[in-house]
């Protein structure tokens with residue numbers, strides 16, 4: 459049984475003060491929630507504050523990206539050891555906004571995934587096709603390629619904590635959510651590809667989240683699909699009330 463994971467990706471929103479204000483409203487509202495894991499990915503400037511404020515709660519926090527090396531002359535980067543040193547436990551890898559705006563490649567995502575596993579950071583590896591690729595009938599090819607590259611050289615034994623997020627680029631921030639059936643089909647493709655690389659038992663235990671215009675009123679139908687194990691939420695996670703509604707609706711059925 460895969461325990462759902464509902465995660466907030468705050469992208470480049472919220473100062474530390476705003477992050478803490480969110481938590482003071484949010485944490486009491488979810489404190490008795492046990493049906494899913496809850497994670498928040500704030501900006502790097504808020505991350506340490508959010509980690510401290512969530513200690514001892516049922517909410518964990520992670521970084522939105524990291525470098526794969528431990529240190530070096532890489533201006534602007536944060537390393538896995540630096541994340542560990544502030545008790546960070548999770549990291550997003552290969553988000554499409556990183557791939558598009560920071561030119562992250564599949565090979566870099568692979569290096570980052572290996573580094574995350576070496577440092578016991580729980581990675582959420584993001585994959586997803588553009589509208590152009592979907593319309594050209596290439597969704598399956600893109601997803602299989604992205605997964606194959608990300609998992610290259612990784613052994614099944616170390617897959618325990620890996621999470622995948624299926625985030626179709628055309629659904630991110632657009633309001634056009636994938637239908638539950640489209641998302642389920644994509645998740646099934648991803649799970650089959652994971653099984654081909656890491657084995658069936660690893661794939662069947664791996665959580666695959668859906669991300670892209672998740673809202674309080676569409677999360678339940680997405681979560682009713684057998685292959686969908688949680689959500690990675692952007693815009694609708696920025697308000698405590700709407701993120702709480704998503705968390706509740708995701709596991710209400």
Ligand SMILES: O=C(CO)COP(=O)(O)O
Nearest residue numbers: 467630631670671692693
């Ligand atoms: O990119 C996303 C989560 O990582 C999705 O963003 P939206 O929920 O704003 O579409």
